[in-house]
Amino acid sequence: MAEKLSTEPYKGVRDFYPEDMAIQRHIFDTWSRTAESFGFERYDASVLEPSELYKSKGAENEELVNDQTYTFTDRGNREVTLRPEMTPTVARMIASRHKELPFPVRWYSIPNLFRYERSQRGRVREHWQLNCDIFGAEDQLSADVEMIALAYQSLINFGAYDEMFSIRVNDRVEMKEFYHSLGVIDEESITKVTRLNDRFHKIERSEYMEELRQIVPGAAEAILEFVEKSEQTENAVTKALNALGINNVKIDRSLARGFDYYTGTIFEIFDNDPKNNRSMLGGGRYDDLTSLFGEERIGGVGFGMGDVTMRDFLETHDLIPNLRRSANLIVIPTDTKFNLEGEKAATTFRRSGVSTLVDISARKLGKKVSNAAHCGAGYLLVVGEDEIARSEFILKNLADGTEASGSLDDLAKQVAS
RNA sequence: GCGGCUAUGGUGUAACGGUUAACACAGAGGUUUGUGGAGCCUCUGAUUCGGGUUCGAUUCCCGGUAGCCGCCCCA
Numbered sequence: 001m002a003e004k005l006s007t008e009p010y011k012g013v014r015d016f017y018p019e020d021m022a023i024q025r026h027i028f029d030t031w032s033r034t035a036e037s038f039g040f041e042r043y044d045a046s047v048l049e050p051s052e053l054y055k056s057k058g059a060e061n062e063e064l065v066n067d068q069t070y071t072f073t074d075r076g077n078r079e080v081t082l083r084p085e086m087t088p089t090v091a092r093m094i095a096s097r098h099k100e101l102p103f104p105v106r107w108y109s110i111p112n113l114f115r116y117e118r119s120q121r122g123r124v125r126e127h128w129q130l131n132c133d134i135f136g137a138e139d140q141l142s143a144d145v146e147m148i149a150l151a152y153q154s155l156i157n158f159g160a161y162d163e164m165f166s167i168r169v170n171d172r173v174e175m176k177e178f179y180h181s182l183g184v185i186d187e188e189s190i191t192k193v194t195r196l197n198d199r200f201h202k203i204e205r206s207e208y209m210e211e212l213r214q215i216v217p218g219a220a221e222a223i224l225e226f227v228e229k230s231e232q233t234e235n236a237v238t239k240a241l242n243a244l245g246i247n248n249v250k251i252d253r254s255l256a257r258g259f260d261y262y263t264g265t266i267f268e269i270f271d272n273d274p275k276n277n278r279s280m281l282g283g284g285r286y287d288d289l290t291s292l293f294g295e296e297r298i299g300g301v302g303f304g305m306g307d308v309t310m311r312d313f314l315e316t317h318d319l320i321p322n323l324r325r326s327a328n329l330i331v332i333p334t335d336t337k338f339n340l341e342g343e344k345a346a347t348t349f350r351r352s353g354v355s356t357l358v359d360i361s362a363r364k365l366g367k368k369v370s371n372a373a374h375c376g377a378g379y380l381l382v383v384g385e386d387e388i389a390r391s392e393f394i395l396k397n398l399a400d401g402t403e404a405s406g407s408l409d410d411l412a413k414q415v416a417s
Numbered sequence: 418g419c420g421g422c423u424a425u426g427g428u429g430u431a432a433c434g435g436u437u438a439a440c441a442c443a444g445a446g447g448u449u450u451g452u453g454g455a456g457c458c459u460c461u462g463a464u465u466c467g468g469g470u471u472c473g474a475u476u477c478c479c480g481g482u483a484g485c486c487g488c489c490c491c492a
Contacts, residue, residue, distance in 0.1 A: 064491095064492080068492090085492035088492090106442090262436080285438060332452085364451095373454050374454050398453075
């Protein structure tokens with residue numbers, strides 16, 4: 001005997017058994033439905049991209065690509081990366097057709113993304129993400145507000161209530177103006193403060209202040225006050241969201257959102273449940289994603305939300321509905337020698353649009369009936385010697401126990417209606 | 418990359434260092450053979466791997482591996 005292969009999936013990725021797939025479909029369906037209800041169009045691309053796409057933004061990115069992505073060399077000696085995020089891809093696609101697209105463009109996608117990292121709660125090596133973007137809108141405020149409203153609505157469409165989550169909004173332009181007003185001008189200090197602010201809710205106040213004083217000795221008190229009181233303030237985005245009836249939104253000056261392309265509004269949605277207190281979704285405004293491709297600058301606003309964090313949220317708040325899906329009709333041959341007659345009968349029902357499964361197992365009739373009832377089918381049809389001989393069948397409604405008899409065509413019409 | 422915790426049937430759990438490793442669920446079969454989810458009966462099936470301590474290890478120690486939870490990072 002050869003050495004046994006492991007039944008475990010590859011490190012950090014998941015198998016989707018039917019019960020998991022049902023949840024995954026529910027998440028994807030809800031995402032699509034929400035995005036399309038805002039008039040967004042779906043796009044997709046390959047998981048493979050040339051590595052330059054991710055390295056082009058400087059040495060920092062090169063390191064990121066080398067350490068945290070799946071990158072390999074193909075047989076043609078090209079360096080290839082499994083996409084770790086969707087934004088560069090969609091920027092490439094937009095840049096490629098920017099002359100023919102009717103801006104503003106509203107696009108969404110549900111790509112699978114890969115990152116080479118140690119997995120932990122809420123983070124695995126392959127995940128799916130709803131990505132929504134509005135490109136090239138002149139009215140930036142409206143685009144920002146619509147984007148956040150879409151994110152909000154998707155959670156509502158999962159059955160969430162406002163109290164379950166909170167939307168936190170910040171703005172990089174406003175932060176910069178604030179720092180400048182304090183005389184903090186150099187980029188390095190601003191970057192350090194931003195990075196520290198990102199940990200504001202995680203660390204002790206004293207630790208925060210200690211580090212802050214080291215970076216900006218003269219402005220530490222003012223910054224602390226600004227961050228601490230941010231919830232009591234508002235800006236154009238939060239006011240507009242309030243006007244749309246979205247009230248679980250707050251300014252959060254500690255919000256940082258990494259250090260890449262965001263240039264204006266940034267936002268995250270947090271789970272309010274202490275058991276799952278984490279960010280479920282994040283996004284923001286970027287001025288320029290396309291000049292890398294030699295095209296004019298096209299800005300936009302977008303967000304991404306992951307399937308893993310979404311599922312954690314739904315489980316935490318008990319928002320996963322009963323998703324059991326079985327065939328609507330189970331055909332039960334009384335003996336395996338009638339299985340093919342059963343398949344024949346099933347064909348009639350399937351052609352009428354009734355999902356139909358033939359129980360071709362060797363179990364006894366009583367067991368088959370039990371199973372049909374157990375798996376949640378709506379109807380069952382027994383196919384045995386008498387029925388075949390007379391071409392007349394009995395259809396049983398499992399919900400109320402009633403029976404109807406007739407030809408297969410008649411019964412199929414009845415179930416279909 | 419760093420740290421902590423865990424590892425027993427398919428799943429979830431139990432077992433003072435001492436008989437045949439227990440229980441529940443799931444699965445298979447039966448309940449006298451053509452009709453309901455129950456009940457009852459039966460069966461299948463496990464100590465992650467490699468060392469060590471011991472008369473004896475699921476239990477204690479060391480290491481590997483894997484998983485989980487943090488840190489770093491977060492696209």
